[in-house]
Amino acid sequence: xxxxxxxxxxxxxGVAAELAGMHPQTLRSYEQKGLVxxxxxxxxxxxxxxxxxxRLELINELTDxxxxxxxxxxxxxxxxxxxxxxxxxxxxHRRVRRLADRVHELETHASVASLMASTTTLAIxxx
Numbered sequence: 001x002x003x004x005x006x007x008x009x010x011x012x013x014g015v016a017a018e019l020a021g022m023h024p025q026t027l028r029s030y031e032q033k034g035l036v037x038x039x040x041x042x043x044x045x046x047x048x049x050x051x052x053x054x055r056l057e058l059i060n061e062l063t064d065x066x067x068x069x070x071x072x073x074x075x076x077x078x079x080x081x082x083x084x085x086x087x088x089x090x091x092x093h094r095r096v097r098r099l100a101d102r103v104h105e106l107e108t109h110a111s112v113a114s115l116m117a118s119t120t121t122l123a124i125x126x127x
Contacts, residue, residue, distance in 0.1 A: 006054075009039040016048035016091030020056035027056070033069060035059055035076065
C-alpha cells in the first residue's frame with residue numbers, strides 16, 4: 001500500500017474506534033494528548049486513515065503490555081525520530097551511489113582521454 005493511500009482519511013470516529021478496538025471517547029482522549037491527529041472535514045468531522053488505525057493498534061498493544069501513556073508518547077516520538085533518521089540514511093546512500101557513479105564516469109573519461117593521448121603520441125612518433 002502506498003504511503004499516500006495509508007494516510008488518506010477514510011474512517012469516521014465510530015468506524016475507526018471499532019477497527020482499533022477502542023471506544024470513540026478513547027480516540028478523542030488520545031487526540032487531546034497528541035497521540036493521534038485525525039484529519040478534519042469542512043464540517044469538523046474527524047476522519048482517520050489506515051496509518052491512524054495502525055498507530056491506534058500500536059498504542060493498544062503498548063498499553064496492554066503495561067506501558068502508561070507517557071511511555072507510549074515517548075516510544076512513538078522515538079519511533080518517529082528513528083523513521084526520520086532512516087529516511088536521511090536512505091537519502092545519503094542514494095547520494096553516495098550517485099557520487100560513486102559520477103566518479104566512475106570521470107575515471108572512465110580520464111582513462112579514455114589518456115589512451116587517446118598515448119595513441120596520438122604514438123601516431124606522431126611513427127611519422
